Amino acid sequence: MNDVSGPKKPRYSQLLGDKLWRNFVIGLPYFWLFLFFLVPFGIVFKISLADPIVAQPPFTALFDFGANAKSWLHATFDNYLFLTEDNLYWISYFNSIKIAGISTLLCLLLGYPMAYGIARSTPTVRNVLLMLVILPFWTSFLLRVYAWMGLLGKNGMVNGLLSYLGLIDAPLEMLYTNGAVYLGIVYTYIPFMILPLYATLEKMDLDLQDAAADLGAKPWQVFVDTTLPLSMPGIIAGSMLVFIPALGEFVIPTLLGGIDSLMIGRTLYDEFFVNRDWPLASAVATVLLIILVIPIMLFQRSQQEKE
Amino acid sequence: MINKNISQAKQPASPYVAETPWLDPKAKPFIQIKGLSKQFDDFTAVNNISLDIYKGELFTILGGSGCGKSTLLRMLAGFEMPSAGQIIIDDVDMSGVPAYDRPINMMFQSYAVFPHMTVAQNVAYGLKKERVAKLEITRRVSEMLELVQLSDLAKRKPQQLSGGERQRVALARALIKQPKVLLLDEPLAALDKKLREQTQFELMNLQYQLGITFVVVTHDQEEAMTLSTRVAVMDQGQFVQTGTPTQVYESPKNRFVADFFGTINLFDATVISCQPNEGTASYDIKAKLDKTGTMVKAVGESLLSPASTITIGVRPEKIGISHERPEGDNLTIAKGVVEDLAYYGNRSIYRVRSESGRVIQVSAQNYQRSEQLSLEWDDQVYLSWDSSCNVVLTE
Structure with a gap:
């Protein structure tokens, strides 16, 4: 018989002490969020309370302890007020919510049957289909959007094919339209809808x-009485994963959209880089965050109350 | 669980049903299965099955996993369409009738209680789909909940129920539509032993009260034996034997049934002589056990030619076990050593190695109250059984 009573290799948890280890593990993601979300957001918020000046950096300091200062705190809500005064921002926010909302709905309508099909197929077919859903991520997002420009352009492949078939006389205006933006967003974000939907549909008890x-x-x-209500968690998760990034989307409306497909991401970019109005751009970003966070918090509150 | 005082049976009290309608050539079958087959790609799950089930029966289909019993049940429910053959229920051909239009309800093995609905909503579901008036639904749901004693839990969600309670929800939900046939898929499988025994009797009572024809599918021979009026033993997509539980247990048709439906000791034997029994349709058989050369007598159903090989089967509970050699005519006696012993309280199971070297299983009632085991390991014992207990198996 072997002697098994030799010294056991200590586990990491024992090395650090259980409690310390646990706090460390829990604390790590919080620390990450603090460092890379809360701190940057604090800086953005701080800038949004400043006035723009032509200087380096291009905004006034929040605290001024100089001898000539009227008060040590130098905060202004002018930037936020300005957002409500200029139509541009209203339109941008509204357009963003509209485009993100409709895109989410389209993703849901297209993604649900796909997820359902994948969940109900045989294991081998299922793995291939899931692979196909994930495959686009292997190419750069930017590259894929540029590819759509090539496809949709005046001399693009789609127009070329249609005129070759004799279906059209003049090329269709597809690029630089709202339709192209919807297409781009749905194309890009549909995997984020399919995957959580697939996860809930796959788990569902078919006996139900x-x-x-x-x-x-x-x-x-x-479908209405069992499948749909039971897949609600997937629908909600998928919709959030599509809606949130789509709302702040910048690349797709810039590359595929026309002048009228104004989204808040583009407005923000313009304020920041074209107008160099950092405080206003920061205010735009802060409001965007509030628009995103408040509905999610309300939703989570209602979910908790349900349980 | 079942409250007997509730007059649930809204349908007219079930008309007189003969105790054994399958013996009455004039009785009309309620469910007729004719040449039913189901093919999945190159696999035949159900192979040309024909069966008549009569009104008010509690019919059990018994078989191991993969024998096709679940496919058969799913075809009855309408979840699978047969590749060939017909199902006729109460004179209506079910071919092409979808599940939602069949006068059949099912209690699933997983219970399949809707997790997003309360107990009451679950039970009401079937009536809602029938577009029954709201007041009527409320009344019938509360009646049904009372019948299965779930009234107090009406507002609960399934996650807050125990397994037994969930099963009663599933049962109530299936029964509220007053189906002509109730299908039960492994109804007792998920319950613990005490609850099983209780539920078993309650199911039988309920079936008797409501007069609904029950078709049960199970892999558990004990469940089949206790519940049913008749049992069909299924193997490889076909029925091997159909009959009352006692028929199937005491006169199994072949080795498979004998072994599957209960426990049995099987001995290979060779026929010495076979003579028709005066006045009966059976035959007196004398045979020699191949291993020991012991001569045994048995009664068979068919004429067997001498020297043909057969199997003699003896159920463990038919065998007596004792220290002294028993006296008596017609006894088959074997000598052996107790090799293994399992004490169950009410009875004990002994595995005795006979002189020929094979192990014979014996089940004996513990008649006497004693804290000492009457037989111990390595005891020399005599096994004996009446030759009428010998079952002749030719297949």
Whole structure:
């Protein structure tokens, strides 16, 4: 018999002490968020309270302890007030919410049947289909958007094919339209809708659908009564994963959109780099964050109350 | 769980049903399965099955995993369409009738209780789909919940229920539509032993009260034996034997059934003589056990030619076990040593190695109250059984 009573290799948890180790593990992501989200946001918020000046950096300091200062705190809400005064910002925010909302809905309508199909296919086919969903990520996002420009342009492949087939006489205006923006956003973000939907649909007990049918539900009723409500967590997760990045999307409306497809990401870029109005740009960013965070917080509150 | 005082049976009290309608040539079957087959790619799950089930029966389909019993049940429910053959229920051909239009409800093995609905909503679901008036739904749901004693839990969500309670929700949900046939998929499998025994009797009572025809699918021979009026033993997509539980247990048709439906000791034997029994349709058989050369007598159903090989089966509980050599005519006696012993309280199971070297299983009731085991390991014992207990198996 071997002697197994030799000294055991200590585990990391024992090395550091259980409690310390646990706090460390929990603390690490919080520290990360603090360092790379909260601190930068604090800086952005600080800048949004300043006045723009022509200097380096291009905004006034928040604290001024100089001898000539009227007060040590130098904060102004003028930038936020300005956002409400100029139509441009209203339109940008509204357009962003509209485009992101419609894109999310399109992703859901297209992604749901796809996710359902993947979840119900045989394991081998399923892996191939999932691979196909993830595959686009292997190419740069920017490259894929540029590819759409090549496809949709006046002398692009789509127009070329259509005129070759004799279906059109003059090339269609597809690039630089709202439609191109929707196409770009749906194309880019649909995997984020499919994957969480697939995860919930795949877990679902198929007996529940049979049971509903057994109790007299027609196929569409089976879907409405069981499949749809039970896949709600996936729908919500997928919608958030599409809506949030789509709302702040900058590249797609810039490259594929026309003048009228104004989104807040582009406005922000213009304020920051073209007008060099850092405080106003910061205010735009802060409001965007509030628009995103408040609905999510309200939603989570309602979910917790449900439980 | 079942409250017997509730007059749930809204349908007219079930008309007189003969105790054994399958013996009555004039009785009309309620469910007729004719030449039913189901093919999945190159695999035949159900192979040309025909079966008549009568009104008010509690019919059990028993088989191991992959024998096709679940496919058969799913075809009855309408979840699978047969590749060939017909299912007729109460004179209506079910071919092409989708699951939601069949007068059949099912209790799933997983119970399949809707997790996003309360107990009451679950039970009401079937009626809602039938577009029954709201007041009527409320009334019938509360009646049904009372019948299965879930009234107090009506507002609970399934996650807050125990397994037994969830099963009662599934049962209530299936019964509220007053189906002509209730299908039960492994109804007792997920329950613990005490609850099983209780549920078993309650299911039988409920079935008797409501007069609904039950078709049960199970892999558990004990479940099949206790519940059913008749059992069909299924293997490789076909019925091997159909009959009452006692018929199937005491007169199994072949080795597979004998072994699957209960436990049995099987001995290879050779026929010495076979004579028709005066006045009956059976035959007196004398045979020699191949291993020991012991001569045994048995009664068979068919004429066997001498020297043909057969199998003699003896159920463990038919065998007596004792220290002294028993006296008596017609006894088959074997000598052996207790090799293994399992004490169950009410009975004990012994595995005895006979002189020929093979192990014979014996199940004996513990008649006497004693803290000492009457038989111990390595005891020399005599095994004996009446030759009427010998089952002749030719397949």
